[in-house]
């Protein structure tokens with residue numbers, strides 16, 4: 001179980017906290033989507049979860065142990081994908097896994113085939129399309145054999161058709177991985193497609209609302225009602241921020 005308790009974080013001592021006091025839990029293999037206005041702290045929360053940012057206060061635990069990348073394999077697909085331009089696709093994919101002592105060329109080959117990357121393994125990131133770069137970043141994250149998978153607006157730079165395809169593929173691969181998922185997104189549809197829990201974040205990184213998402217296909221009417229409610233809550237969160 002992922003457990004976040006009384007989390008507080010800021011980037012500089014002179015800045016107000018981005019996350020003021022956040023607590024939530026997520027079961028193993030569970031999924032949480034973070035929706036919210038730009039600047040409310042979605043990426044900051046992901047950075048806290050993957051250890052890029054250290055909290056000023058509070059606790060991050062995974063299965064009762066402190067959540068650190070050394071103890072818990074974490075896969076991150078950051079905004080902009082974070083590929084190293086001087087390394088080939090193959091090197092980019094294996095680099096992170098190698099750092100944690102688990103380079104697995106056979107796993108890369110099979111994942112590359114699933115993701116349509118086989119012919120691109122010797123290319124460099126600047127020679128890739130946005131959709132290809134996104135799939136490389138996903139391959140790199142999955143090769144970590146993550147128990148926690150963090151996706152930061154992974155489809156936002158893709159055109160509608162490419163994004164829809166990438167979403168379907170990413171959803172299957174995530175489910176096969178069994179990882180616990182936290183996804184930051186601006187798309188209500190994306191949150192509904194991926195996550196069993198959906199949080200609407202507001203100022204101070206607060207969860208203004210936290211919803212259970214009905215199973216896909218189980219109750220389409222309930223899903224449509226939830227989509228409408230999320231739309232209203234997002235508008236209210238944006239308006240609140242503008243007024244504040």
Ligand SMILES: Nc1ncnc2c1ncn2[C@@H]1O[C@H](COP(=O)(O)OP(=O)(O)OP(=O)(O)O)[C@@H](O)[C@H]1O
Pocket residue numbers: 011012018036037038039040041042043044045184
């Ligand atoms: N490296 C940084 N140094 C200082 N402040 C930062 C840094 N990164 C983010 N911030 C600030 O922290 C706040 C939250 O930013 P964050 O990127 O977490 O928001 P977000 O909800 O992910 O936004 P978006 O939807 O636009 O990606 C913003 O006010 C932002 O300016």
